[in-house]
Amino acid sequence: MTMVNERSEAGLYELATPDPADFDELAAAIHRAYGGFPDPPEVEAMNREIFEFDRAVVVRHGGRVCATATVYSLEMTVPGGPRPVAGVGYVSVMPDHRRRGLMRRMLRHQLETLHETGAEPVAALNSTEAGIYGRFGYGMASQVARLTIPRGARALLPDRPRDPALRVRATEPALITGLVAPCYDANVAGRPGMLRRDETWTRRALMDPPGARGGAAPLQALVAEDGAGTRGYALYTVLSHWEDSSPRNIVVVKEIYAVDDAAYAELWAVLLDLDLTATVTAEPRPVDDPVLAMLADFRRAVPTVRDQLHVRLVDVDRALASRAYARDVDLVLEVEDPLCPWNRGRWRLSGGPDGAECRATDGPADLAVSVRALGSAYLGGVSLRQLASAGAVTERRAGALGAAAAAFRHDPAPYCPTIF
Numbered sequence: 001m002t003m004v005n006e007r008s009e010a011g012l013y014e015l016a017t018p019d020p021a022d023f024d025e026l027a028a029a030i031h032r033a034y035g036g037f038p039d040p041p042e043v044e045a046m047n048r049e050i051f052e053f054d055r056a057v058v059v060r061h062g063g064r065v066c067a068t069a070t071v072y073s074l075e076m077t078v079p080g081g082p083r084p085v086a087g088v089g090y091v092s093v094m095p096d097h098r099r100r101g102l103m104r105r106m107l108r109h110q111l112e113t114l115h116e117t118g119a120e121p122v123a124a125l126n127s128t129e130a131g132i133y134g135r136f137g138y139g140m141a142s143q144v145a146r147l148t149i150p151r152g153a154r155a156l157l158p159d160r161p162r163d164p165a166l167r168v169r170a171t172e173p174a175l176i177t178g179l180v181a182p183c184y185d186a187n188v189a190g191r192p193g194m195l196r197r198d199e200t201w202t203r204r205a206l207m208d209p210p211g212a213r214g215g216a217a218p219l220q221a222l223v224a225e226d227g228a229g230t231r232g233y234a235l236y237t238v239l240s241h242w243e244d245s246s247p248r249n250i251v252v253v254k255e256i257y258a259v260d261d262a263a264y265a266e267l268w269a270v271l272l273d274l275d276l277t278a279t280v281t282a283e284p285r286p287v288d289d290p291v292l293a294m295l296a297d298f299r300r301a302v303p304t305v306r307d308q309l310h311v312r313l314v315d316v317d318r319a320l321a322s323r324a325y326a327r328d329v330d331l332v333l334e335v336e337d338p339l340c341p342w343n344r345g346r347w348r349l350s351g352g353p354d355g356a357e358c359r360a361t362d363g364p365a366d367l368a369v370s371v372r373a374l375g376s377a378y379l380g381g382v383s384l385r386q387l388a389s390a391g392a393v394t395e396r397r398a399g400a401l402g403a404a405a406a407a408f409r410h411d412p413a414p415y416c417p418t419i420f
């Protein structure tokens with residue numbers, strides 16, 4: 001255990017960087033903080049494998065771990081392409097140490113470290129509760145949909161993309177591990193929020209430990225292929241459900257990726273018409289999932305939407321300069337940031353579809369924005385105009401809001417299927 005920080009005012013809490021020998025204690029602390037549910041051993045082993053000990057912090061009280069937080073070195077697509085992003089996770093404070101400022105201290109330490117070391121200019125997280133992180137400058141930057149689609153051979157419109165050369169084959173997930181990466185990778189660069197998956201993160205996505213199935217069947221796989229090779233795959237499980245002695249099983253889609261629209265549609269067509277099933281559920285799906293446009297009856301899919309990624313600009317200038325913009329933009333932003341004083345002040349952003357630069361300026365402001373609003377708008381999924389309606393953005397020059405809102409938006413919508 002290496003001490004990296006000061007003692008608290010009370011002299012009781014010590015912030016430190018853990019080392020691998022601390023992992024079991026750290027994991028036990030986080031399970032207790034989350035309510036006492038241990039992970040299956042396979043999941044725990046994976047948690048350890050992806051854990052970056054030199055980027056984590058723990059707080060000790062009387063020598064025992066009472067709070068944890070870590071950063072994963074992710075590569076996430078932003079408008080303009082894949083970029084390094086600090087993935088914040090494992091945030092926990094033990095029940096008997098809460099509401100004493102420990103989370104605040106760890107998150108401030110993370111932001112100061114990222115800033116001082118010139119590491120990732122942007123941090124992102126999945127939050128257990130949507131209301132926690134706004135006070136630290138994180139803004140909701142993407143949403144996800146849950147779909148519940150009734151089974152039916154005619155669930156999809158007849159004019160969906162089709163290719164008579166395509167066949168869908170049922171197989172075991174263990175037999176398709178080599179096919180997964182190319183289909184997944186084809187979907188990463190164009191959609192903000194998607195993460196690069198190396199061999200470890202791919203293995204993590206395909207894990208199916210019996211202790212984490214919640215009563216569902218083992219994962220099953222479908223592969224869409226033609227004579228030239230694989231064009232897509234789906235991973236799904238089935239929950240057994242019978243009503244009045246009739247089978248009403250529920251298909252739960254875990255992953256579905258294809259390199260083209262016809263293969264994607266064909267996989268959905270098979271999933272939506274499996275014998276003995278009544279419903280197909282899929283979560284998390286992008287809010288603009290192409291399957292929603294292929295459905296014959298959108299209303300019956302009952303899409304429900306919730307918050308997903310929360311994004312924080314660590315350094316406003318580096319972050320805004322590392323994405324591209326849908327239209328040419330030249331604006332002075334006056335930024336308010338209660339937690340990170342280095343972001344406060346006026347920044348001139350000039351850029352467009354090919355990139356941007358962002359520098360401190362004394363010029364008059366076109367827009368006044370909170371750092372949280374910039375986090376929300378960063379991936380292109382939340383409109384600056386909508387944020388202005390909510391009071392988080394103020395137009396100082398007529399026309400600036402419309403120009404900025406159009407430049408920051410991105411199509412397709414941001415989406416991150418990976419919980420980290």
Ligand SMILES: CC(=O)SCCNC(=O)CCNC(=O)[C@H](O)C(C)(C)COP(=O)(O)OP(=O)(O)OC[C@H]1O[C@@H](n2cnc3c(N)ncnc32)[C@H](O)[C@@H]1OP(=O)(O)O
Nearest residue numbers: 033089090091092093098099100101102103104125127128
């Ligand atoms: C990215 C991730 O890892 S998300 C996972 C988050 N972790 C969990 O949900 C596990 C269970 N919960 C916990 O471990 C803790 O309650 C935590 C981590 C959420 C909060 O830790 P604490 O040390 O109690 O928070 P801390 O005392 O620093 O509070 C800072 C501020 O956040 C607020 N806050 C704390 N928890 C919550 C919450 N669950 N919802 C809303 N606000 C909260 C506090 O009221 C305080 O507000 P203030 O600055 O306006 O006074």
